[in-house]
Amino acid sequence: MPEIPKTYEPAKYEDKIYKRWEESGFFNPDNLDLPKNAKPYTIVLPPPNITDKLHLGHSSMLAIQDLLIRFHRMKGYRALWLPGTDHASIATQNVVEKKLLKEMGKTRHDLGKVKFLQEVWKFLRVTQKTILGQTRKMGASLDWSREAFTLDEERKKAVKKMFVEMYNEGAIYRGERIVNWCPRCKSTLADDELEYENQKTKLYTFKYSKDFPIAIATTRPETKLGDTAVAVNPKDLRYKKLIGQTGTVYFCGVPLKIKIIADRNVEMDFGTGALGVTPAHSMVDWKMAEDNDLEIVKVIDEDGKIRNDFSNFSGHTALEAREMVVAELKKAGLLEKEEEMENNLSTCYRCGTAVEPLPSKQWFIAVDKKLKRLGGKSLKEKALEVAKNKKIQFIPVRFTNRYIDWISNLHDWCISRQIWFGHEIPVWYKGEEIFVGEKAPKGKNWIQDPDTLDTWFSSGMWTFSTLGWSQNFKNGKKSGDLKKFHPTQVLETGYEIITLWVSRMIMMSLFAVGEIPFENVYLHGMVLDKFGKKMSKSKGNGIDPLDVINQFGTDAVRLALLVGSTPGNDVRISEEKIESFRNFVTKLWNIYRYSATTYPDMKLIEKINFRDVKTLADKWIVSKLNVLISEVTTDLDGYKFSLAGEKLQSFIWNDLADWYLEISKIEKNEKVLGYVLDKILKLAHPFAPFVTEKIWQDSFSGSKILMIEKWPVTDKKLIDKKAEREFQKLQEIIGQVRNIRSSYKIDPVRVITAYSLKITNQEIIEKLARVKIVNSKPTTKTIKIANLNLDIAELIDTEKEKARLQKEIENLEKLVTNTEKLLSNKKFISSAPKEISERTKGNLKEYQEKLENQKELLKNLG
């Protein structure tokens, strides 16, 4: 037998173990030896952006998903975990642009589209490799043979097919809508791509002209050139009689057709209580225009300049025009007030330029349109339905509300982006003609739409595009992988992207495959530092997963991320926490080391015979173990990873190592130990795959792989509550002795457990009262019970101990009378369930017994 090192050395084994798993082929469910009717268990990995290396948040995601996958693989499911990465169009283009500027001093326009895209792909291949390497380091049991990328050939096919199908169904349309426009980037921005900046600005109060009855207040006078209405609150008595009136006014020499409308969103207390409605350049105003059927007048163009036909303002930038308008108003004596105010300016998250809301021709997904394909329902209705009737369950459930809330307020989704890197839009134009199709139309002079699609369009298809939807879904029928693995069982992701991603996946899957994309959505929290602050590069408080893996090992990192994290709540993590789990891994290793050196021929045993469970300690540990098996299984089934991990840890450390192993130094039972080890390695495997696999393979000389062993099942025959209770009492007694052990020179556990194997509790108490340890440093073997001669009274502060006992007796007496009262209460008897009353009766007995014991002890003290 080769010597086993004192501590587990993760760096030495982890890569080899991962390689062994990968080469076994069992990451791919097709290679698992399963009955034909084995249920599928699919998780599609939320594809990380290839903009940067992974952070601890990703590690947490990987740990949770790998736990689920390994657990279900062992439970006999056809477990598939499908890997992939996301091209993250805008974010990636942005990173590469910045890099180019820094390294070569060039913009993307300097390079041109073709060369720029080459640079993007070059960058992408590097980061992609890093990310996939990191993922392997985490021990992720992903099926690499099915790896996907949101912008690879297969996904391109799927995206085109999807776009065309949605277009043909009327779910995608091209329309003029107000969008967030960045005049510098020349691109639309989604709402979530905006950044808000607090700034001071001036609020101007003025009338359009002298004869106009209402003064309005605005921070952007230049846009007022496009006003088509003035909105007031319907409750506002000042303006009530004016509502509905129309007329033409001349504003700085520009004629405006103004209608006075009522809208309850107008605040009476702000400004003059009247709002000039500029449909073309304000989101709210656009909605008002839609509601009131107003004309839309575009004032500012895509370059951020005033358009033609606006007298001498034309051609000036918006800011210049603002000054000019203000100057004219002043000159005409129309400006009533000019005051400073705090304002929340929307800016482009890339370049920080102020965003200009503009009407523009874009592609949209119609979320409210009734679709034939969806049985006459709209995407929104369908997406709401599956949450409301619980076809899709959110964990924790409270997020269902957030989802429903958001979907209910959903507007048409703008899917076109004016950037280079991304999925091409399968639309071609020739003059006024338009062609939508998966392949370019025949004939000359067709020009493809220069825009690309919003990243979320392709990531919204992730669950089915990864399963070969473009080939595997025809005439409403699934085949191949899609049939085998869709819908998936769990989507595990962060709560912050429910709206961005989760909801979109649901809509796209309902449309494309006619079914939900996943049955459960498990939402993890954010990984924060130990002070509860978000980890960020700029703050320098981030923990690099690779660093801590090198330092403490993957298992420790995984455990630290899993234990103490509950769904939907943020998790705090520190190196100390990881270190403490490293100690746990070492503990586990040493349990193995001790066992293997003490019993060189020990075997891991899957099933144990009743007869082999001999002593009280054996019965106790085996019983506790079997309870643990069912608890851990239920907890994991219920997504309570942290609870399961804690229970496992507490059993391994506090019960197995601290008690059973100590006892086994006196009374050996190889079979029970082999049985217990077999089970804990399996139970701990999804949490700490490397160390458990290493121990397992060493124990079996490498002939089997733990990863595909069967998940343990509770053997009810081995649960012995009576033995558990007795042993617990024993522990309590020993604890009491330890409490007064100031003069002890050896750990009483060993002495007392020696007794426990042969004699009754009562006898132990009696002996304890008399024995005294003579030999100050005996070894386990030399202790002879007969030589122990301890007078307990000599070892304790009698007065203190008396007081303590007195107090405890008082408490117990109170408890006993209270419980007796309760049990004689008629209302309790009639309303409490049987279980409860039984338990209460049991409790009473226990209290009474304890009371007797304490009284006895007090008596013994004299």
Add this chain to the structure above:
RNA sequence: GGGUCUAUAGCUCAGUUGGUUAGAGCGCUACAUUGACAUUGUAGAGGUCUCCCGUUCGAGUCGGGAUAGACCCACCA
């Protein structure tokens, strides 16, 4: 402004359908220990479960209200 959530030990959090001495880890204090364990073990101190009202035989748990905080959405014309 609309919505969701949280409040339990010094800190981070558990606490299942209400059930009777409210738990864990870390930290703290004391003692022991180089023994399978880059230590570990044992014990201890520490709580009016934010506050008020209600339902109930019984409330950390259910209902109403207050206070404080977190987040999401919409917006700041």
